[in-house]
Amino acid sequence: QVQLVESGGGLVQTGDSLRLSCVASGITFSTYNMAWFRQAPGKEREFVAAISWNGDSIPYADSVKGRFAISRDNAKNTVYLQMNTLEPEDTAVYYCAAKRSVIVLTASRTYNYWGQGTQVTVSA
Numbered sequence: 001q002v003q004l005v006e007s008g009g010g011l012v013q014t015g016d017s018l019r020l021s022c023v024a025s026g027i028t029f030s031t032y033n034m035a036w037f038r039q040a041p042g043k044e045r046e047f048v049a050a051i052s053w054n055g056d057s058i059p060y061a062d063s064v065k066g067r068f069a070i071s072r073d074n075a076k077n078t079v080y081l082q083m084n085t086l087e088p089e090d091t092a093v094y095y096c097a098a099k100r101s102v103i104v105l106t107a108s109r110t111y112n113y114w115g116q117g118t119q120v121t122v123s124a
Contacts, residue, residue, distance in 0.1 A: 002026035002113045004096050009118030012086055016122070020081040022096030022115055029077040033057075033104050035111060036070060036081045038092035038120075047106040048094070049081060057104045063089075086122045093117040 008020040020036070035050035049060045049070040058070060069082040079096055097111035105111070 002098075004098060004113055004115035006094065006096050006115045006118040009094060009120045011121045011123065013123050014087060016086050017082070017084045018086065018120060020083065020094055020096075020118060020120075022079045022081075024077045024079070024096075024098060024113075027098060027113065029098075030074040032098045032100050034070075034072060034079040035097045035099070035104075035106070036079075036094060037097060037108050037111075038090075038094045039117075040092040043092075045095070045108050047108065050104045050106060051079065052104045053100075059104060059106055061106075083120070086120075088122050088124050091120060091122050093119050 003025045006022045031053050033052050036048040037045050038048050039045040047061050051058050051070045051072050067085045072079045095117045096115045098113040099111045
C-alpha cells in the first residue's frame, strides 16, 4: 500500500531552521508530483510548496517564499522541505502529499495520498 512518512518536526525558536523529510513507498515516486501542506489549530489545511516529478515546476505559497525550499531525491523516494527564518505563524502540522498529474496542483482536495503529519512549533 501507499505510505508517506514525514519526519523532522519539532519545537524551535523564532528565526531557527528545520528540515522536514517525507519518504514515500508503494508508488513510483519519480512519476509523482509532491507537495507540502500545513494545518494550524482551528484553521483549514493550506498549501505550502510543491515540486513536479522532474523538479521543473516549484510553486510556493506567498507566506513562505524566500524562506522555505522544497526539493526531492528520486533515488531515495524522498521529498524535503527546508524551512528557514521560522516564525510563530509557521506553527502547524505539516503534511506531505502525492499526486500524479500533468501540472503541479496546489489544492489539497486534488491530492491522492497523504502522510500522517509532523508537528512544527515555533516559539516567540
